[in-house]
Amino acid sequence: MGYSFRNDYSEGCHQSILEAMLKSNLDQQVGYGEDEFNIEAKNILREKMGNPNADIHLVSGGTQANLIVISSILRPYESVVAANTGHINVHETGAIEATGHKVNVVDSKDGKLTPEGIKEVLDFHTDEHMVKPRLVYISNTTEIGTVYNKKELGELWSFCKENDLLLFLDGARLGSALTSHENDLSLAELSKLVDVFYIGGTKNGALLGEAIVINNDELKKNFRFHLKQRGALLAKGRVLGLQFLELFKNDLFFDLAKHSNSMAIKLSQGIKEQGYEFLTKPESNQIFPILPNELIEKLSKKYEFYVWAKEDETSSSIRLVTSWATSEEAVDEFIQDLAKR
Amino acid sequence: MGYSFRNDYSEGCHQSILEAMLKSNLDQQVGYGEDEFNIEAKNILREKMGNPNADIHLVSGGTQANLIVISSILRPYESVVAANTGHINVHETGAIEATGHKVNVVDSKDGKLTPEGIKEVLDFHTDEHMVKPRLVYISNTTEIGTVYNKKELGELWSFCKENDLLLFLDGARLGSALTSHENDLSLAELSKLVDVFYIGGTKNGALLGEAIVINNDELKKNFRFHLKQRGALLAKGRVLGLQFLELFKNDLFFDLAKHSNSMAIKLSQGIKEQGYEFLTKPESNQIFPILPNELIEKLSKKYEFYVWAKEDETSSSIRLVTSWATSEEAVDEFIQDLAKR
Amino acid sequence: MGYSFRNDYSEGCHQSILEAMLKSNLDQQVGYGEDEFNIEAKNILREKMGNPNADIHLVSGGTQANLIVISSILRPYESVVAANTGHINVHETGAIEATGHKVNVVDSKDGKLTPEGIKEVLDFHTDEHMVKPRLVYISNTTEIGTVYNKKELGELWSFCKENDLLLFLDGARLGSALTSHENDLSLAELSKLVDVFYIGGTKNGALLGEAIVINNDELKKNFRFHLKQRGALLAKGRVLGLQFLELFKNDLFFDLAKHSNSMAIKLSQGIKEQGYEFLTKPESNQIFPILPNELIEKLSKKYEFYVWAKEDETSSSIRLVTSWATSEEAVDEFIQDLAKR
Amino acid sequence: MGYSFRNDYSEGCHQSILEAMLKSNLDQQVGYGEDEFNIEAKNILREKMGNPNADIHLVSGGTQANLIVISSILRPYESVVAANTGHINVHETGAIEATGHKVNVVDSKDGKLTPEGIKEVLDFHTDEHMVKPRLVYISNTTEIGTVYNKKELGELWSFCKENDLLLFLDGARLGSALTSHENDLSLAELSKLVDVFYIGGTKNGALLGEAIVINNDELKKNFRFHLKQRGALLAKGRVLGLQFLELFKNDLFFDLAKHSNSMAIKLSQGIKEQGYEFLTKPESNQIFPILPNELIEKLSKKYEFYVWAKEDETSSSIRLVTSWATSEEAVDEFIQDLAKR
Known part of the structure; x- marks a missing residue:
């Protein structure tokens, strides 16, 4: 996995x-x-x-x-x-x-x-x-x-x-x-x-x-x-x-949530910088970028995520969720892999 | 407690x-x-x-x-x-x-x-x-x-x-x-x-x-x-x-249960030896001795247990439950306290 | 029927x-x-x-x-x-x-x-x-x-x-x-x-x-x-x-109920007079006489009723229900048939 | 009413x-x-x-x-x-x-x-x-x-x-x-x-x-x-x-339904002839003509019916239901009243 x-x-x-x-x-x-x-x-x-x-x-x-x-x-x-x-x-x-x-x-x-x-x-x-x-x-x-x-x-x-x-x-x-x-x-x-x-x-x-x-x-x-x-x-x-x-x-509850949100922000910024749109504005630890289907397929070989909905003939929204345990390395790597496409 | x-x-x-x-x-x-x-x-x-x-x-x-x-x-x-x-x-x-x-x-x-x-x-x-x-x-x-x-x-x-x-x-x-x-x-x-x-x-x-x-x-x-x-x-x-x-x-599941049962047996034998009867035959980790009400009251100051039912004017059944974590010391002490009455 | x-x-x-x-x-x-x-x-x-x-x-x-x-x-x-x-x-x-x-x-x-x-x-x-x-x-x-x-x-x-x-x-x-x-x-x-x-x-x-x-x-x-x-x-x-x-x-509601009750009383008196007991005291339009089983069998060829419960080896209680529509003739006939046994 | x-x-x-x-x-x-x-x-x-x-x-x-x-x-x-x-x-x-x-x-x-x-x-x-x-x-x-x-x-x-x-x-x-x-x-x-x-x-x-x-x-x-x-x-x-x-x-079931439908057809034809549209095509005993609100108000003084939905600023759909008991006179009268507006 x-x-x-x-x-x-x-x-x-x-x-x-x-x-x-x-x-x-x-x-x-x-x-x-x-x-x-x-x-x-x-x-x-x-x-x-x-x-x-x-x-x-x-x-x-x-x-x-x-x-x-x-x-x-x-x-x-x-x-x-x-x-x-x-x-x-x-x-x-x-x-x-x-x-x-x-x-x-x-x-x-x-x-x-x-x-x-x-x-x-x-x-x-x-x-x-x-x-x-x-x-x-x-x-x-x-x-x-x-x-x-x-x-x-x-x-x-x-x-x-x-x-x-x-x-x-x-x-x-x-x-x-x-x-x-x-x-x-x-x-x-x-x-x-x-x-x-x-x-x-x-x-x-x-x-x-x-x-x-x-x-x-x-x-x-x-x-x-x-x-x-x-x-x-x-x-x-x-x-x-x-x-x-x-x-x-x-305040562990809030500290953990802040980490989760900051990982999502970092992810969404990295995605945005590569020109992609989002289904809803990234505001929390669930973000919904819209990506080309072939990119989604490529990413899905290395990462687990949920394909949310078909958006048009060639692209779909996916759901990326971060958590209190998400590592910054994983986020960085995902953004890099996105850029490599 | x-x-x-x-x-x-x-x-x-x-x-x-x-x-x-x-x-x-x-x-x-x-x-x-x-x-x-x-x-x-x-x-x-x-x-x-x-x-x-x-x-x-x-x-x-x-x-x-x-x-x-x-x-x-x-x-x-x-x-x-x-x-x-x-x-x-x-x-x-x-x-x-x-x-x-x-x-x-x-x-x-x-x-x-x-x-x-x-x-x-x-x-x-x-x-x-x-x-x-x-x-x-x-x-x-x-x-x-x-x-x-x-x-x-x-x-x-x-x-x-x-x-x-x-x-x-x-x-x-x-x-x-x-x-x-x-x-x-x-x-x-x-x-x-x-x-x-x-x-x-x-x-x-x-x-x-x-x-x-x-x-x-x-x-x-x-x-x-x-x-x-x-x-x-x-x-x-x-x-x-x-x-x-x-x-x-x-076989942890069975080992834990055996310990629990053996503590109950020890308890019930100690109780039996002091001449008390049981509501049902002690067969597992729940036993139901019938004790004089005043003894029950004395015991209840030191131990937690459930008073099950009134049996006659002067005695009641209580429920004693042992577990995987019950200590032999506690069992011994209970029996001693019972004898002290 | x-x-x-x-x-x-x-x-x-x-x-x-x-x-x-x-x-x-x-x-x-x-x-x-x-x-x-x-x-x-x-x-x-x-x-x-x-x-x-x-x-x-x-x-x-x-x-x-x-x-x-x-x-x-x-x-x-x-x-x-x-x-x-x-x-x-x-x-x-x-x-x-x-x-x-x-x-x-x-x-x-x-x-x-x-x-x-x-x-x-x-x-x-x-x-x-x-x-x-x-x-x-x-x-x-x-x-x-x-x-x-x-x-x-x-x-x-x-x-x-x-x-x-x-x-x-x-x-x-x-x-x-x-x-x-x-x-x-x-x-x-x-x-x-x-x-x-x-x-x-x-x-x-x-x-x-x-x-x-x-x-x-x-x-x-x-x-x-x-x-x-x-x-x-x-x-x-x-x-x-x-x-x-x-x-x-x-007062049709009460008149109908009175008729129903009076038919039940008549039935229960007729039954009582022949020496039978009742499961519960007849008080309303449902009565529960206790009859010998062979009599019950005989009656059941001519009348519809519910056999309520076995009372002993040779007799059972039955339920007889009267209604606003019960005819006095039917009641009389039932009592006569009971006597004929 | x-x-x-x-x-x-x-x-x-x-x-x-x-x-x-x-x-x-x-x-x-x-x-x-x-x-x-x-x-x-x-x-x-x-x-x-x-x-x-x-x-x-x-x-x-x-x-x-x-x-x-x-x-x-x-x-x-x-x-x-x-x-x-x-x-x-x-x-x-x-x-x-x-x-x-x-x-x-x-x-x-x-x-x-x-x-x-x-x-x-x-x-x-x-x-x-x-x-x-x-x-x-x-x-x-x-x-x-x-x-x-x-x-x-x-x-x-x-x-x-x-x-x-x-x-x-x-x-x-x-x-x-x-x-x-x-x-x-x-x-x-x-x-x-x-x-x-x-x-x-x-x-x-x-x-x-x-x-x-x-x-x-x-x-x-x-x-x-x-x-x-x-x-x-x-x-x-x-x-x-x-x-x-x-x-x-x-075939009473079918005869009654036929009467009901024929009354609805007659009603809908009379309404259609006066130039009104329908929400759904009249096919059975419920028809849904779209009428001017003031006409609806006038009709509602003499007839009982359900105002179904607002269709635009000045008109609404109503539901007219006929039954096995609907009289042809009532249908004729409704159509005449509609024409009189």
């Missing part, structure tokens, strides 16, 4: 996390997420968000987080609104529908939702013969690498509150979003513009783990019942606690 | 697993369980079971394994039969029902199902106004520490095949079962007497992980779709692969 | 309902239950119950009513408590579980639930590893013909309110209950001792139809969405409206 | 059905759809379709038929493909999703699906991270009044069989489709080009009732369990049996 830019979960986890696991390995701890590491990690997160009342729950992965959060909120006839590119729409094997709920889709060029797009859905759903849209799902970064800024998120938040909608942010790549050059939101600010969101660990240096943060008091009740029912309460929940403790006790 | 006999997941994992994780940490691997560690672990398991065609899937926990296996098998109107003590009946927050299926309950004194018990359920369900029992769920060891022997499992298997039923074995504590002094089944033999089962890692020295093994060809189709839909496909599936590779590449 | 005492839905409907249908047949009416007949029928019902704020919805059948009411109320992790004999427990093909919810079963000799029985379920379900019982389901008459009196229902209601439980009464045979000699509740009184209930039409002279009555304001919201989602909103909802308009515009 | 062209279920049912109900009202019949009328109606239908092995089940309404058929067929991870205008997509309150399944949407101008449209969905869904499309849902007539001809349906059928897809036809308005001037299919021919379909009674002269016809042997097994579980087995199933017996024992 060549060097992989296929995703941001090809390696294990940051060394310090493994070390913390080794160090505490034989400590006896309470099960199911009520261990000391969970408690401490959650306290730190609450402090960083300036929200001492946030409910925080650590789960294993993004699809699990999405299906539990969404099904915990909606009444049977209520639906969730998402961009067509939203992870829950196509890439989770109908996990949301399997909990009984429709995903209302809004077409989006840049992966983001806007009040106008959501309003169209609301206007269309007028009575009991149709589902009742109740929750808005957005991803930051989006699935095509774009980043919400404060104005955009604030407008969504206002629109939701005016229309009795709840706002849920999928932060599988929140680290990359918050350290993007396009970002003007702090974690604390972002956390106040959503009802519930999660902070992705898996794609930012953890072995596994997403931290669901519930701000809206009405959504907090009995949440652990939902976790258990969906198979998300790990007996050794300590593993999840340790991931987030290490990521947040200092 | 005192020394804990509360469960078998109070500690982290066996040291060799952490070392293997450290060693391979920066290897780039394919995601979602298709990495080299998964492949190798599954090959070893297939070989140990003498079944080159078994489908094997690694998931994070027992409730997750149970809900995915059961919902993958049953048609909407079909049900699963379980003992009243079965984990899926009470202790999974309705996880099976949340996938749409009824659990038909058979009362059992020793935690085991028998053909007679299942037959009563079949005889009762006669037409389309009732669910159609289709799957039998058993646990080995059972939730109250008992172990199925070859004759018992063989009779269940024959009964199931004669009655067009499928047999699923929850092996969250399969290690303890297979190394019990009551056991006369090898892993290979057991695997041929069920349609599907899982091998528990979490409660036998792994950080997390249960290995679902599907023998029945009809149950194999598109199983990964079920995993994804229920949020069970970890991006860094390598973590799960490594657990089972370490547990099974030599 | 012999004369049928098998159930109370062997005939069509009371003649006056068909006449009302004929008379209004070509009137154009709004669809989906918002027609004039629905409106008028619901107004009459609200008046009879002395509750101008009750929400009323007409659906086609009992299983449909049960599954919609229960799934509309419960959060995903919540369960419903029922007697083992409860219709939702065995006789609805897992309809409740198919909406995602567990039925917690309480063993009951007489088909009724008591505060003590429910309390055992509550005491057993203590944390997030188990479902949270939230709703209590009772039937009046019960599935074995018994009737709740005011004291019993009042105690259940108080217990539910003290324990944050909701109370739902399945009134598939409510007419028979309210006109039983054991009954001391008016429809208005009963309606104030439950959060939600339904009034059965199908088994008391209607072609089809059950009237769901919601008293608890919190359960009213958006109920028509649930109806539509489960396929219960009939395009020609007028049919259901007309049934209940005819049954309640005068 | 003015004369209603709002839908085809404003009136009761054809007089002969009520008469048959009256005549048989006091016959005792077996419950739950196993009565003589059901048996006879189904035999007649099988004969008319030239398919003695078809399984036929009568249910109350279209949403109920759709959700039961679809959920009976699909495995949890499988999806159904529908046109954006398909009834299951928007107008059933997420009934399909509530059974756990995603609806994959294909945009369609004329309400019909084509092999090309379905192929796009198939090509997009490539692995276990996405649902697996397995069933194709079409409506005939479509929700916007168009009709499939033999060539179109045959091509869909062939495409489905080549791609391991099942084909389900929603025939809520099948009568109108089969008697349309655009139709070249007999009921027997159509029934051989689908795996399962239903024949709509409610919108073609019955009080209620849709006849689900299953041709594909693999889809027949235990279907009555699905009916019961979803609350669709009416105790007095005789009501449904009688509807279809009356509709099909002679």
Whole structure:
């Protein structure tokens, strides 16, 4: 297998996390997420968000987080609104529908939702013969690498509150979003513009783990019942606690994301300098250059990446993903190989 | 917190697993369980079971394994039969029902199902106004520490095949079962007497992980779709692969279980010698001594354990669980403290 | 086919309902239950119950009513408590579980639930590893013909309110209950001792139809969405409206039930006089005499009925059901045939 | 309320059905759809379709038929493909999703699906991270009044069989489709080009009732369990049996549909003659003329109809629906009123 830019979960986890696991390995701890590491990690997160009342729950992965959060909120006839590119729409094997709920889709060029797009859905759903849209799902970064800024998120938040909608942010790549050059939101600010969101660990240096943060008091009740029912309460929940403790006790989470973003910027600049365009503006650790098909074929012999879409007869977009573990050497080499074509 | 006999997941994992994780940490691997560690672990398991065609899937926990296996098998109107003590009946927050299926309950004194018990359920369900029992769920060891022997499992298997039923074995504590002094089944033999089962890692020295093994060809189709839909496909599936590779590449899995069982035997002998009875015969790493309430209260100041049930006005049963990590010193001390009363 | 005492839905409907249908047949009416007949029928019902704020919805059948009411109320992790004999427990093909919810079963000799029985379920379900019982389901008459009196229902209601439980009464045979000699509740009184209930039409002279009555304001919201989602909103909802308009515009509903009960009393007295016992005390239109097996066989050549259960080696209980349409001649003849044995 | 062209279920049912109900009202019949009328109606239908092995089940309404058929067929991870205008997509309150399944949407101008449209969905869904499309849902007539001809349906059928897809036809308005001037299919021919379909009674002269016809042997097994579980087995199933017996024992079903279509043709010709266009070509009992907004407002004072969509600043499309009960006088009057503007 060549060097992989296929995703941001090809390696294990940051060394310090493994070390913390080794160090505490034989400590006896309470099960199911009520261990000391969970408690401490959650306290730190609450402090960083300036929200001492946030409910925080650590789960294993993004699809699990999405299906539990969404099904915990909606009444049977209520639906969730998402961009067509939203992870829950196509890439989770109908996990949301399997909990009984429709995903209302809004077409989006840049992966983001806007009040106008959501309003169209609301206007269309007028009575009991149709589902009742109740929750808005957005991803930051989006699935095509774009980043919400404060104005955009604030407008969504206002629109939701005016229309009795709840706002849920999928932060599988929140680290990359918050350290993007396009970002003007702090974690604390972002956390106040959503009802519930999660902070992705898996794609930012953890072995596994997403931290669901519930701000809206009405959504907090009995949440652990939902976790258990969906198979998300790990007996050794300590593993999840340790991931987030290490990521947040200092600023490792942000440092790792910055490295990831800087590798993507370097890659995108090298590509741009050779005259290639991009499907969406490079803003985070996922970039989508458009390259000639024969170049793509050549590169694919040495590198792993995902061919995203056919753009015209002779060229396609590809997805390159950098991570906390991406080496600068690999980036340099890729750019050189691109130039050699 | 005192020394804990509360469960078998109070500690982290066996040291060799952490070392293997450290060693391979920066290897780039394919995601979602298709990495080299998964492949190798599954090959070893297939070989140990003498079944080159078994489908094997690694998931994070027992409730997750149970809900995915059961919902993958049953048609909407079909049900699963379980003992009243079965984990899926009470202790999974309705996880099976949340996938749409009824659990038909058979009362059992020793935690085991028998053909007679299942037959009563079949005889009762006669037409389309009732669910159609289709799957039998058993646990080995059972939730109250008992172990199925070859004759018992063989009779269940024959009964199931004669009655067009499928047999699923929850092996969250399969290690303890297979190394019990009551056991006369090898892993290979057991695997041929069920349609599907899982091998528990979490409660036998792994950080997390249960290995679902599907023998029945009809149950194999598109199983990964079920995993994804229920949020069970970890991006860094390598973590799960490594657990089972370490547990099974030599006989670590069995060695850890033997230690756990021997600690339980030692505990139960010490308790027996002081004249106490047991709720069920000590056969595995969960034992249920019946003790005077005031002794229980005294012990509970120094040790963690679960008070199981009131037995009469002055005594109760407690559950003591040993694990791969239980120290002989702790066992000795507990017995001494018991004698001191 | 012999004369049928098998159930109370062997005939069509009371003649006056068909006449009302004929008379209004070509009137154009709004669809989906918002027609004039629905409106008028619901107004009459609200008046009879002395509750101008009750929400009323007409659906086609009992299983449909049960599954919609229960799934509309419960959060995903919540369960419903029922007697083992409860219709939702065995006789609805897992309809409740198919909406995602567990039925917690309480063993009951007489088909009724008591505060003590429910309390055992509550005491057993203590944390997030188990479902949270939230709703209590009772039937009046019960599935074995018994009737709740005011004291019993009042105690259940108080217990539910003290324990944050909701109370739902399945009134598939409510007419028979309210006109039983054991009954001391008016429809208005009963309606104030439950959060939600339904009034059965199908088994008391209607072609089809059950009237769901919601008293608890919190359960009213958006109920028509649930109806539509489960396929219960009939395009020609007028049919259901007309049934209940005819049954309640005068006291036809009660008159029909009285006839049904009086036929059952006559039957049970005739049986008693010949020295036979009953499984449960005859209180409504379902009676359960215990007869010698050879007599049962003889009777079954001339009459249709359900053999309920084997009672000892030589006798069994049978279920005899009378209805609004049962003829006194048939009752007399059955008693004579019984005597002839 | 003015004369209603709002839908085809404003009136009761054809007089002969009520008469048959009256005549048989006091016959005792077996419950739950196993009565003589059901048996006879189904035999007649099988004969008319030239398919003695078809399984036929009568249910109350279209949403109920759709959700039961679809959920009976699909495995949890499988999806159904529908046109954006398909009834299951928007107008059933997420009934399909509530059974756990995603609806994959294909945009369609004329309400019909084509092999090309379905192929796009198939090509997009490539692995276990996405649902697996397995069933194709079409409506005939479509929700916007168009009709499939033999060539179109045959091509869909062939495409489905080549791609391991099942084909389900929603025939809520099948009568109108089969008697349309655009139709070249007999009921027997159509029934051989689908795996399962239903024949709509409610919108073609019955009080209620849709006849689900299953041709594909693999889809027949235990279907009555699905009916019961979803609350669709009416105790007095005789009501449904009688509807279809009356509709099909002679050709009443087709005669009523012909009347409905001829009224729609007359309406559309009258509208056309006054120079107005249509949203879709008038082919069945639903027509969609585009009229000036002020004319619409004037007409709406005297007639009931649905304003479909804004077409430009000054005009909108409306939906006019005729039925078996539409009077020629009302049609004439509408046309005259239109001319008077």
